[in-house]
Structures are given as C-alpha cells and as structure tokens.
Amino acid sequence: MTTEPTSPPHADTGNPSGQNAQTDGTPCLPCQELVLAEAVANAEYDWSKATDCRVLMKRHRESGECVAGQSA
Numbered sequence: 676m677t678t679e680p681t682s683p684p685h686a687d688t689g690n691p692s693g694q695n696a697q698t699d700g701t702p703c704l705p706c707q708e709l710v711l712a713e714a715v716a717n718a719e720y721d722w723s724k725a726t727d728c729r730v731l732m733k734r735h736r737e738s739g740e741c742v743a744g745q746s747a
Contacts, residue, residue, distance in 0.1 A: 703742045705735055 702710065713728035735741050 706732065706741065709735065 701707075709728050709732045713725050713732070716722075716724035716728060
C-alpha cells in the first residue's frame with residue numbers, strides 16, 4: 676500500500692504577492708502608496724529608501740491602521 680505525499684501545512688492568504696488586500700482584493704491606500712514609493716526607489720537605485728518603504732509597510736500592517744489587516 677502506498678500513500679500520496681503531502682505538503683506541509685501553510686497559511687494561505689489567497690494573495691501570492693504578499694501585499695495587504697482588502698476583502699475586494701485591492702490593497703488599502705497606505706499600502707498602495709508604500710508599494711509605489713518602494714518601486715520608485717528601486718527604479719532610482721535608492722536601496723536605502725526602498726528598505727525604508729518595506730519597514731514602513733511592515734509597521735503599517737502590524738498597526739491597527741491597516742484596513743486590510745495583517746497578511747502572512
């Protein structure tokens with residue numbers, strides 16, 4: 676008798692990009708602004724600013740201010 680291999684359990688947020696999403700699938704406005712600012716910083720090769728944006732995004736998600744709630 677053989678058994679099927681199983682994958683380890685994981686939290687599926689339904690959002691593969693890892694971005695915060697509201698119930699309709701769109702990120703909240705502060706999340707959108709931070710993602711855009713990070714993209715601009717990356718395009719300008721401003722790695723410090725891009726890192727700052729990621730830190731601010733994490734803080735925003737962990738705060739009670741993010742209307743989309745926490746993601747993975």
